[in-house]
Amino acid sequence: MNKAAVAHPASGGEQDGLPVPRRHWALAAIWIAVTMAVLDSSIANIALPTISAELGASPSSAVWVVNAYQIAIAMLLLSMASLGERVGYRRVYLSGVAVFACAFLGCALAGSLTALAIARFIQGFGSAAIMAMNGALIRHTYPREGLARGIGYNALVVAISSAAGPSVAAGLLAIATWRWLFAVNLPLAIVSIAIGIRALPEARGGATRFDLPSALLNAVTFACVFMIGSDMAHATASLRTAGFAALGTMTGVILVRRGRRDENPLIPLDLIARPALRLSYLSSITAFAAQMIVLVTLPFRFQTGLGLSHVEIGLLITPLAVGTAIAAPIAGRLAGRPSSGPLAGIGMFVVALAFLSIALLPASAGLIPCAVALAIGGMGFGLFQTPNNRIMLTMAPQRRSGAAAGMLATMRIVGQTCGAIVAAAILRIDGTNGALPLFVASTFALVASVFAGARSQVSRMRLED
Template sequence: MEAEQGIPVPQRYWAIVVIALGITLAVLDGAIANVALHTIARDLHASAAASIWVVNAYQLSITISLLPLASLGDRIGYRRIYTAGLALFTVASLGCALAHSLPALAMVRVVQGFGAAGIMSVNTALVRTIYPANLLGRGVAINAMVVAVSSAVGPTVASAVLSVASWPWLFAINVPIGLVAVFGAMRALPTNPGHNTPYDFLSAAMNAIVFGLLIFTIDGLGHGEATLGLLAQTLGLILVGYVFVRRQLTRTAPLLPIDLLKIPVFALSIATSICSFCAQMLAYVSLPFLFQNVFGFDQVQTGLLITPWPFAIVFAAPISGILSDRYSAGVLGGVGLIALTIGLVLLATVGAHPAPFDIAWRMALCGAGFGMFQSPNNRQMLSAAPRERSGGASGMLGTARLTGQTIGAALVALIFGVVPDKGPSVTLAVAAAVAGLASAVSFMRLRTSGGRGRITAETGR
């Protein structure tokens, strides 16, 4: 029961600040590079198509290494993985700032992505060791709020930096913050007992192949890649994926946490997360096109109109986090996702000449609904897993988010290719449908033993 008590105040506060700093750097760096691609391509004398690898290299290395690093965290301790990830991310950020060619920048971005994966893979597992069971929802809410806000304000931060400095400063600014976070991690983060089970390097390699092929296949479908190439990738994904899953079924603590997916409430929470982040990404990518190309707002106005979404999350996530310590994630998440669905429908049908206020309150409704869903959902995933499998649960949480975002981005490209004239409005309608599906899946948790009624402080379940 000692592990359920968390760590004492004020160490708890310093620890969560370190977690927030690390996750802000990792998530923000995934968003800011998009804004700078044109400038980077021009300065490094590269094509626009080649410059996409500045983004893809980072996302790919994160996705393929999240679960292996989470599994390693269960074995050697979450603090070690988190601190090493922060240090690697910080050093790679300096490398990105000093890169003088696109291939060099892309290579260092791969390394930076591995560092970010170290941060993301175990951050929620660390939250579980920092907070006592009866306050876990509050810690998860802070984490979820930081992730959501960092994703949303990334383009705004990038635009602000680029307005006064060159693109290398987007990466150089990480270095002093990263150094402070590394020092704080060594001082404030708690340790957890590991185990001596040999690490499954073969499963780690197969995991990288499976998720790499999954990303390339989804992205290729969205961008109209040649059918033969897609079929080859899909076949490879199925074959390697089959062998990978069969191997995981023979493990007591599998790298791909199939043991956790056998817990109904955990599996439903993962499904809810994938659908919700897919809906969010569908909206995030399409809304700037709607605001600028259809409604005629400029870039500054577009940034201001997007702001109510993350601003509402800042208020909703802590409230839902507190409520999640007492009430079911199935209800809280379901109600929040209904609000998101309604907000997306209202945005899709706002009319041809809306006033800024008409857009702003709809955006705020979407953000409040998303914030109401995210904290309870993440808490449910963590508390449904045995404490010694917190790393696996944390890795799956990050993997679900990235998978949903990847699918959402690919769907935007596909929809814009099929119906270019009505792309933004159709995309928002699809986002609303996916959010509605996520709400239905969330309510399904009420039928499981882990998803009903009030949550007891003693067990966190």
């Protein structure tokens, strides 16, 4: 890398993006880490049956390899966002990548399911830092006029990584043990850190302190929410679930009360109070819930109704991610234009129609119409995600970039968790071969479209004023 290109760091967010070629190096560091995180989620899910068999664990116990990771992310996302505003986005991001890399080694060397779950929990710490800082770093890397395009390219990287995940996992498992699924990511982490140290912007937000009590309250609250969701999804609700609900409610109330007295609260009440941002958060939750309902239930429908193999199911669902990868950069180019306001709402309306069409397809229609509908739905999601993410990042003050990025990632996790809970409930009620999940997912997508359309109207009125 050219030393001259990285000799002068961004000055605390005052500079409008990074100069070229430093900008390109910074994006390389960001996208390598994002690719690593997305691939890790995909390959861990694919490897669960193999891990369960080799470590002598039951399938229900093996799920904790995924749950431990998700709980850690949910607990720490907003705390990492707040920490980034205090000590700097680059420092938190690179620390997260380093923790992620060390945890990869722990996963690869784990000799029991407990050790693997602990390593995955620690890995969730690193992933939370990466996810919480990703949007803030993108915002400080791109100039303002190119930010929408940058968000679109970031969504493209995520979509390609998601689409490639099952194939990468299947290929590695065909030639090596499951441990290599984790070890193979170590070189990527090292490269991301080496580039990021020299190229990432050194911006930070306006926070003057890190509120440790609020961070602890936040961790307990989100851990309780996740455990309640897990119990509901697995139909194991009990007195323990009620205890989690009581504890989570108490810590959540205390956390909100503390936030009302803070200028830069860990729970960003100042951002939630803005109508356009609030509607964007709601549209993000419902959009990701719709997507997750389909991703969870459609494989069951394909397997029980059509008798497809796991490989065939993976290939059939891939067009959803491919469609997003195609549309996201296009949406990035359109999102910065004054006429692009309705783009997100139109995108989710397309998603709703795509899911509805799959639900109405007769069994004799074959697989191609379903694959085409999923690709169209993916394109609609790409048209939605880029402009919606742009609003969530840019309508927050520059000094609150970390909080804005943290909320963006948190809304995604909340939406996915809600979608998984709804999907599990539908599967218990309607079985694995019905079309009810697709009708429900279509409804969620339509609600997301309404929220996005309302947000577009609010934003337009604000510009007129």
